[in-house]
Amino acid sequence: xxxxxxxxxxxxxxxxxxxxxxxxxxxxxxxxxxxxxxxxxxxxxxxxxxxxxxxxxxxxxxxxxxxxxxxxxxxxxxxxxxxxxxxxxxxxxxxxxxxxxxxxxxxxxxxxxxxxxxxxxxxxxxxxxxxxxxxxxxxxxxxxxxxxxxxxxxxxxxxxxxxxxxxxxxxxxxxxxxxxxxxxxxxxxxxxxxxxxxxxxxxxxxxxxxxxxxxxxxxxxxxxxxxxxxxxxxxxxxxxxxxxxxxxxxxxxxxxxxxxxxxxxxxxxxxxxxxxxxxxxxxxxxxxxxxxxxxxxxxxxxxxxxxxxxxxxxxxxxxxxxxxxxxxxxxxxxxxxxxxxxxxxxxxxxxxxxxxxxxxxxxxxxxxxxxxxxxxxxxxxxxxxxxxxxxxxxxxxxxxxxxxxxxxxxxxxxxxxxxxxxxxxxxxxxxxxxxxxxxxxxxxxxxxxxxxxxxxxxxxxxxxxxxxxxxxxxxxxxxxxxxxxxxxxxxxxxxxxxxxxxxxxxxxxxxxxxxxxxxxxxxxxxxxxxxxxxxxxxxxxxxxxxxxxxxxxxxxxxxxxxxxxxxxxxxxxxxxxxxxxxxxxxxxxxxxxxxxxxxxxxxxxxxxxxxxxxxxxxxxxxxxxxxxxxxxxxxxxxxxxxxxxxxxxxxxxxxxxxxxxxxx
Numbered sequence: 001x002x003x004x005x006x007x008x009x010x011x012x013x014x015x016x017x018x019x020x021x022x023x024x025x026x027x028x029x030x031x032x033x034x035x036x037x038x039x040x041x042x043x044x045x046x047x048x049x050x051x052x053x054x055x056x057x058x059x060x061x062x063x064x065x066x067x068x069x070x071x072x073x074x075x076x077x078x079x080x081x082x083x084x085x086x087x088x089x090x091x092x093x094x095x096x097x098x099x100x101x102x103x104x105x106x107x108x109x110x111x112x113x114x115x116x117x118x119x120x121x122x123x124x125x126x127x128x129x130x131x132x133x134x135x136x137x138x139x140x141x142x143x144x145x146x147x148x149x150x151x152x153x154x155x156x157x158x159x160x161x162x163x164x165x166x167x168x169x170x171x172x173x174x175x176x177x178x179x180x181x182x183x184x185x186x187x188x189x190x191x192x193x194x195x196x197x198x199x200x201x202x203x204x205x206x207x208x209x210x211x212x213x214x215x216x217x218x219x220x221x222x223x224x225x226x227x228x229x230x231x232x233x234x235x236x237x238x239x240x241x242x243x244x245x246x247x248x249x250x251x252x253x254x255x256x257x258x259x260x261x262x263x264x265x266x267x268x269x270x271x272x273x274x275x276x277x278x279x280x281x282x283x284x285x286x287x288x289x290x291x292x293x294x295x296x297x298x299x300x301x302x303x304x305x306x307x308x309x310x311x312x313x314x315x316x317x318x319x320x321x322x323x324x325x326x327x328x329x330x331x332x333x334x335x336x337x338x339x340x341x342x343x344x345x346x347x348x349x350x351x352x353x354x355x356x357x358x359x360x361x362x363x364x365x366x367x368x369x370x371x372x373x374x375x376x377x378x379x380x381x382x383x384x385x386x387x388x389x390x391x392x393x394x395x396x397x398x399x400x401x402x403x404x405x406x407x408x409x410x411x412x413x414x415x416x417x418x419x420x421x422x423x424x425x426x427x428x429x430x431x432x433x434x435x436x437x438x439x440x441x442x443x444x445x446x447x448x449x450x451x452x453x454x455x456x457x458x459x460x461x462x463x464x465x466x467x468x469x470x471x472x473x474x475x476x477x478x479x480x481x482x483x484x485x486x487x488x489x490x491x492x493x494x495x496x497x498x499x500x501x502x503x504x505x506x507x508x509x510x511x512x513x514x515x516x517x518x519x520x521x522x523x524x525x526x527x528x529x530x531x532x533x534x535x536x537x538x539x540x541x542x543x544x545x546x547x548x549x550x551x552x553x554x555x556x557x558x559x560x561x562x563x564x565x566x567x568x569x570x571x572x573x574x575x576x577x578x579x580x581x582x583x584x585x586x587x588x589x590x591x592x593x594x595x596x597x598x599x600x601x602x603x604x605x606x607x608x609x610x611x612x613x614x615x616x617x618x619x620x621x622x623x624x625x626x627x628x629x630x631x632x633x634x635x636x637x638x639x640x641x642x643x644x645x646x647x648x649x650x651x652x653x654x655x656x657x658x659x660x661x662x663x664x
Contacts, residue, residue: 032067035057035061036061036124037058038125039051046089049511055127057074057098060074068114069114071100072100075100078096082096083096090135090136091134092201093133094132097130098125102124102126134161136201137162140157140204140205143206150209151174154173171192174207174209175209176248182246183214184245185215188208189207189209192208193208212273214244214245214279217243217244223285227292228262232356233285236360239283254268256360260322262317263289266288271284292315293313294313302545302546303553304544304554304556305333308331310329310330312327321355322356323352323354325351326351327349328347329347331344331346340375340554341376345372345374350368351368362389362391363390370382370384378411380409383406384405385404386402386403386451387402388402397454397456399455406445408447408538409445450481451477451478451479455474457473458472459473465635467516467636468516471500472499472501473500475496476497477496478492480492481539483534489528489531490528491529491535492527493524493525493527494527495523496523499664500518500519502518504516516584517585518582518662519581520581520583520664521578522577523578524577525576526576532605540573542577542603543558543603544558545655546657547664549599550599551599551624551642558572558574559571572605575606576605577603578601579600582598583596584596587631591631592628593628595627595662597624597626597642599624600623621646623644623645623655625640635661638657638662638663640657641654641656
């Protein structure tokens with residue numbers, strides 16, 4: 001039997017060599033050698049990903065072409081890098097084996113063979129591995145006056161695979177645990193000391209810790225303030241002088257201040273240990289304020305709505321208390337080519353948001369809105385005013401409640417008197433009797449509503465334009481409404497939106513964020529509507545367009561009404577809606593990607609007057625399509641073309657959509 005040998009290792013050595021890497025010499029020849037790389041699977045998904053990420057052959061294949069001789073040199077450099085990756089996963093007796101065109105790298109005839117390959121041919125590079133035995137953790141110890149609770153934070157067990165990243169993370173957990181116990185200046189040597197026992201194929205790990213004294217929170221100060229009032233920030237603090245020092249509570253306080261949206265950065269460096277007197281450590285938040293004013297522009301295009309453009313001016317610190325004033329203007333139907341519009345529409349809004357209303361987790365918002373949509377479904381002029389109280393329940397849950405008053409004048413292409421409904425037969429009799437065209441009366445509504453909203457979001461995105469790759473979004477809205485004048489009625493509009501995202505990386509099928517399946521569903525119902533026409537046209541449900549069923553024009557799906565004096569069918573809307581989408585998003589190369597999708601949906605409208613041959617109430621329609629994506633730091637640029645299945649006569653053969661950010 002071989003004699004017992006032990007070697008002293010630093011546990012981060014393999015990983016450090018892997019990340020730092022050896023110098024990559026990318027000799028460029030006049031005739032670069034094309035090549036393909038095939039990695040034989042180790043059976044361990046995370047290890048496979050690390051091996052590919054550490055390989056110069058893989059990462060430089062397109063970025064830095066090389067000559068045949070330099071290709072062999074590049075492969076030689078990969079050997080050490082790949083073996084460092086293998087060792088970081090506990091395979092200390094492993095080997096990385098690379099062949100080119102079936103020959104080993106030390107084959108003296110290999111350069112000549114590569115030079116003789118036909119021009120533009122691709123050399124086949126195969127990367128294989130001999131893993132050998134898996135080393136496991138042996139004895140785990142901590143040197144220093146550390147409590148058993150802090151030692152338990154290591155979460156390492158003898159017999160676990162000796163994965164270096166797990167050991168390094170354990171050291172950080174030990175340090176965090178000491179910080180939670182009040183040791184503000186605790187230290188843990190990094191990397192820890194490790195002894196590799198070849199006979200038992202184990203790794204003994206020793207963490208050296210110096211907790212130091214226990215502290216309480218001392219004075220709390222701010223540096224870098226300009227416009228923000230310090231008195232306001234102190235009301236936002238979740239820590240107080242005299243409390244036991246807890247590192248997580250300090251971080252939570254810092255994050256709460258950052259979430260106000262008025263700072264670009266906040267740091268809380270500890271003063272040097274020799275400057276701290278007694279058992280209180282002062283906390284200083286060093287802040288960098290964001291610019292007070294901001295102008296954002298938005299734009300997109302769809303063949304049904306034409307060009308859509310918007311601008312928002314924001315004062316994010318109006319009174320020095322993170323009070324935010326936002327003035328917005330949006331127009332659509334520009335260009336006059338939209339199939340779902342009758343002209344240019346606008347939407348003007350002003351919103352004042354007051355944070356820290358009664359409690360730090362609540363905000364109060366006042367909003368005034370003026371809008372004038374000119375749609376094929378209806379034309380409207382409306383003014384809306386409201387106030388909303390929003391409350392953050394947790395990192396994923398938000399709720400809000402409000403009250404709103406709306407004064408509107410809406411005209412739809414229906415033979416409609418504002419206090420009664422005239423059927424098709426009645427309107428025909430009127431026309432025949434009067435020999436005059438019927439008049440489509442504009443109806444006035446005064447609406448009092450109490451919008452209630454609950455939102456759940458576990459996608460962990462700091463910006464809604466970024467690409468979600470996991471998690472769930474749920475939004476439930478219930479809006480009890482009283483029609484004070486005109487078509488008097490009391491009803492409640494309920495709507496639920498759900499979207500979820502599945503990253504195929506969790507199955508080891510792709511790299512993180514490379515292949516994502518996105519699903520969404522929408523359901524809505526107007527409850528308590530006595531007569532269909534008691535529900536104002538703008539509060540009815542419509543399907544079609546980028547938010548529901550792509551491939552059909554905006555609001556085109558559902559019951560339609562054909563006025564006797566006008567050609568074509570006009571959307572009438574409904575009292576209920578259901579729709580769903582399945583979409584596959586695939587990164588192709590670099591910042592470029594593709595998406596394919598299928599949408600389906602239906603609108604129901606009991607009691608609506610429709611014509612034979614139109615899209616019936618509750619009849620499902622489907623659309624399909626896809627398009628390229630270009631990923632930017634603020635979200636993907638999206639170009640989609642969608643086609644309707646079973647296209648109704650007289651409708652568009654396809655719809656096109658261009659925008660920033662995914663469809664959902």
